[in-house]
Amino acid sequence: MASEDPGEAAPEAYRLEEQVGFVLRLAAQRHAAIFQAQSLMKLTPTQFSALIRIAEEGECSQNRLGRLTAMDAATIKGVIDRLREKALVALKRDSGDKRRMMIALTPKAAAMIPQLHAAGHAITGATLAPLSAKERARLLKLLKKIA
Numbered sequence: 319m320a321s322e323d324p325g326e327a328a329p330e331a332y333r334l335e336e337q338v339g340f341v342l343r344l345a346a347q348r349h350a351a352i353f354q355a356q357s358l359m360k361l362t363p364t365q366f367s368a369l370i371r372i373a374e375e376g377e378c379s380q381n382r383l384g385r386l387t388a389m390d391a392a393t394i395k396g397v398i399d400r401l402r403e404k405a406l407v408a409l410k411r412d413s414g415d416k417r418r419m420m421i422a423l424t425p426k427a428a429a430m431i432p433q434l435h436a437a438g439h440a441i442t443g444a445t446l447a448p449l450s451a452k453e454r455a456r457l458l459k460l461l462k463k464i465a
Contacts, residue, residue, distance in 0.1 A: 349445045356437050359404065359430070364389060364397045366434065369406060369423065373431045377422040379412070406430075 334340050353363055361369070364387070371386045372378065378386070384394035398421060401407040406427035412418040423431075446454045 345445075349441070352444045353441050356441060358434060358437050359406075362397075362400075364393065365401055365406075366438070368394070368397050368401060369427055369431070370434060370438070372407065372421060372423050373428070373434075377420045379418050379420060383421055401427075 350363065353366075358366065367387045368383060368389075371383060375382075375386060380394055380398055381391070383389075383398070384391055387394065387397075389397065398407060398409075402409065405424055407421050408424050409419045409421055412420050446457070449457060
């Protein structure tokens with residue numbers, strides 16, 4: 319039964335375009351289109367992230383790389399398999415634990431890192447182009463807060 323209290327606000331109508339999930343999906347689709355337009359050796363965003371993290375961290379295990387890139391075990395395995403097919407990463411046994419495989423950039427991938435950094439900056443710039451510098455900083459701060 320509806321409340322008779324005149325001080326109680328009426329519920330707002332549900333509007334899809336006002337829902338965070340819908341707006342985030344649209345923004346993500348726009349960003350993905352900008353990323354794909356760069357055609358960085360036909361890298362996917364997950365492959366790009368993995369290469370950048372390996373460059374930052376150095377040689378690491380697949381498990382650690384998955385954590386560093388926020389990918390589950392199955393996803394990171396597929397990413398590494400495809401990067402190996404492109405001759406961008408190499409695997410070797412961990413000297414301290416022969417059961418663990420370590421992932422490292424190949425010389426080909428290491429040479430690409432400056433180009434990938436530049437492309438990453440360009441992609442971010444294009445994605446955030448409609449915003450002022452202050453709005454860009456605020457958006458990233460807020461997204462990190464809910465991520």
